[in-house]
Amino acid sequence: MHASILKRVGGVLLAVGLIDIAVMIYCVANHISYWSSFNIFSVVAGIFLLRGSLRAASLIRRFAVFILAGVLSLLIALPFLQPLDLTLTQLRLDPVTFLGAVVIGAFALCLLFWVSRELGRQPIQAAFASAGIKRRDMRIPAAAGVGLDRSHSSGNPARRSPTFAVLSRSAQYRAFLIAGMLARH
Numbered sequence: 526m527h528a529s530i531l532k533r534v535g536g537v538l539l540a541v542g543l544i545d546i547a548v549m550i551y552c553v554a555n556h557i558s559y560w561s562s563f564n565i566f567s568v569v570a571g572i573f574l575l576r577g578s579l580r581a582a583s584l585i586r587r588f589a590v591f592i593l594a595g596v597l598s599l600l601i602a603l604p605f606l607q608p609l610d611l612t613l614t615q616l617r618l619d620p621v622t623f624l625g626a627v628v629i630g631a632f633a634l635c636l637l638f639w640v641s642r643e644l645g646r647q648p649i650q651a652a653f654a655s656a657g658i659k660r661r662d663m664r665i666p667a668a669a670g671v672g673l674d675r676s677h678s679s680g681n682p683a684r685r686s687p688t689f690a691v692l693s694r695s696a697q698y699r700a701f702l703i704a705g706m707l708a709r710h
Contacts, residue, residue: 535574542567
């Protein structure tokens with residue numbers, strides 16, 4: 526039973542990775558801005574799962590939980606990291622890119638959740654036990670993902686300065702951010 530789960534998850538990761546690589550090549554060839562989240566890592570993970578590697582399944586699940594926790598904590602912190610006016614300006618200036626990023630992000634979150642759930646199912650856990658693979662506590666990668674996000678979002682010393690605190694609340698700061706966005710387009 527565990528082999529079918531590994532093959533299903535591996536096939537999905539391989540397909541997503543190959544599609545991501547194809548989109549990346551298209552975007553680079555056409556000078557289109559591109560950011561990727563899966564590409565070669567997803568392909569390699571998919572191949573290991575398709576080959577039935579339980580050690581890879583354990584590592585992939587931990588990595589999925591780590592990234593999922595980090596991204597979810599970033600989403601919670603996002604309103605405090607970027608002014609709402611800037612977010613709304615980004616949406617007005619380029620709604621296709623903005624909504625595309627939201628859709629791709631939502632897909633990535635759902636995929637990470639699905640991978641971590643599938644690789645945590647009972648048949649996989651039983652296969653881990655019979656293969657002598659130590660059962661891992663998923664709270665550790667989750668806490669590490671949240672901790673990484675906390676250190677990233679609070680790591681800029683300029684953001685902690687009194688000058689930044691005053692400017693970030695002022696109309697001039699909002700106007701400066703909006704002008705910067707307009708200058709890029």
